[in-house]
Amino acid sequence: MTEERRIIDKIDTEMARLFEQRMTAVKAIAMAKKASGAPVEDLKREKEMIAARSESIANPALRRYYGDFLRGVISVSKDYQTDLIFGEKMPCSDIIIDNGCISRAGELLGLDGGKVLVVTDTGVPSRYANTVAASIESKGAAVNICTVPQGEANKSLQSYAKILEALVEGGFTRTDSVVAVGGGVVGDMAGFAAATFMRGIRFFNIPTTLLSQVDSSIGGKTAIDFAGVKNIVGSFHFPSKVLIDPQTLSTLPLRQLHNGLAEAVKMGATGDAELFSIIEKSSDLHHDLPQIIRHCLNYKKSVVDADPREGGLRRVLNFGHTVGHAIEACSGGQYLHGEAVSLGMLYFAEGEARKRIANVLENYNLPVSHNIPAQTLLDFISHDKKASGDVIMVVKVSEIGSFAFETIAIKELPL
Ligand SMILES: NC(=O)c1ccc[n+]([C@@H]2O[C@H](COP(=O)([O-])OP(=O)(O)OC[C@H]3O[C@@H](n4cnc5c(N)ncnc54)[C@H](O)[C@@H]3O)[C@@H](O)[C@H]2O)c1
Secondary structure, X not given: OHHHHHHHHHXXXXXXXXXXXXXXXXXXXXXXXXXXXXXXXXXXHHHHHHHHHHXXXXXXXXXXXXXXXXXXXXXXXXHHHHHHHHOOOOOOOEEEEOOOHHHHHHHHHOOOOOEEEEEEEOOOOHHHHHHHHHHHHOOOXXXXXXXXXXXXXXXXXXHHHHHHHHHHHOOOXXXXXXXXXXXXXXXXXXXXXXXXXXXXXXXXXXXXOHHHHHHHOOOOEEEEEEOOEEEEEEEEOOOOEEEEOHXXXXXXXXXXXXXXXXXXXXXXXXXXXXXXXHXXXXXXXXXXXXXXXXXXXXXXXXXHHHOOOXXXXXXXXXXXXXXXXXXXXXXXXXXXXXXXXHHHHHHOEOHHHHHHHHHHHHHOOOOOOOOOOHHHHXXXXXXXXXXXXXXXXXXXXXXXXXXXXXXXXXXXXXX
8 A cells, every 4th residue: 555655646746747837838828818808718628628638548437537637627727817817806797788688698698508507486487587598508508497486485405405406317517507597596596506516517697686686696695595594505606697687677576676776775875876866866767777787786896806705895785784684584574685774774874865865765665664673683683793792893874975884882783
């Protein structure tokens, strides 16, 4: 055994030398890609490379393992290229916003081969997933559709397992892809399945609720709920592309539309005064939605690019969420997420800004008052924040379009 270990050590040392050489070439290619704007990923070449190199393995039993080994090497090279091209930032998604774009999904997502799992839920009109699937199929990829039950209660281990089963039973590999067609529930869950299946496969998001179009579809957060706790199991996994078709919002119930608008109000209030006044002055929301979505995504993208893993600035997106979460959790399902955030924002807005936020919320039938006792909310927040002690960081807005972070004692929250 000592002799074999000596051989392995020698091979590993030689491989380390070759690795450095390989990464030097990878770096040169990254610079060329950066100059030409070419994408980091080149799926066709990866497939050809793995097939061709595997041929040179004489022992057929070892070919599969060599394929896996090469995929790992390619993945490391892509990470290195991504870091070189985008600096320390994680690349936020490529986003396309266009009315009717779901019917061109195959072309726009660049899915011209391999297997694709389209994940949707029972509440999303099935024609959206069917349109996406037909468009991708027309480009030569093999598509399966996996439909999970709708609703937050189904953002669960069971639905996650259903998606994983579809991937395993469909014989998916690391070069295949998952496409979410639905709201934040589908996007978060399908993204988490893509993040974890074979340690991560490509993920594309086609959000169909306003909340998911303005917020959850970018930013790379994926998760499921577990043991009664929202989003407690998850990971960061950025979608390769996001397709936003504002026309899909025509079938969304008004309450859900306004629920999503609350997140847009939040972004306008904290960082984009122009967005806030578009919402404030809108006399035809459907007409203004593409513009609103564009503003929100620009804003969220700039915040996420600056702080991909929520180390600091990204916490601005939590405006209204500290108390909002507590209201959502303590209301026994009375409020949707955006509705609870609407209530939460009012605790931390001051003066003229507070007046304008309250007015805009009322105009869109979003709640501005509730009857949950302050002590109930305080108990929830103290319990929720036990790990970080007795203080909490909150986002305050005293002028529309700007914000300030403030650390306050939980017992001094203005509830
Ligand atoms: N990842 C993130 O950064 C992030 C950010 C915010 C929220 N979220 C998550 O998003 C989820 C909420 O998302 P949501 O508000 O989109 O809820 P949702 O996904 O449950 O969708 C709401 C309802 O609308 C239906 N629906 C979806 N599209 C439709 C359409 N075009 N027409 C008609 N009905 C349609 C759905 O079936 C569902 O019943 C939560 O789980 C939350 O944790 C994630």
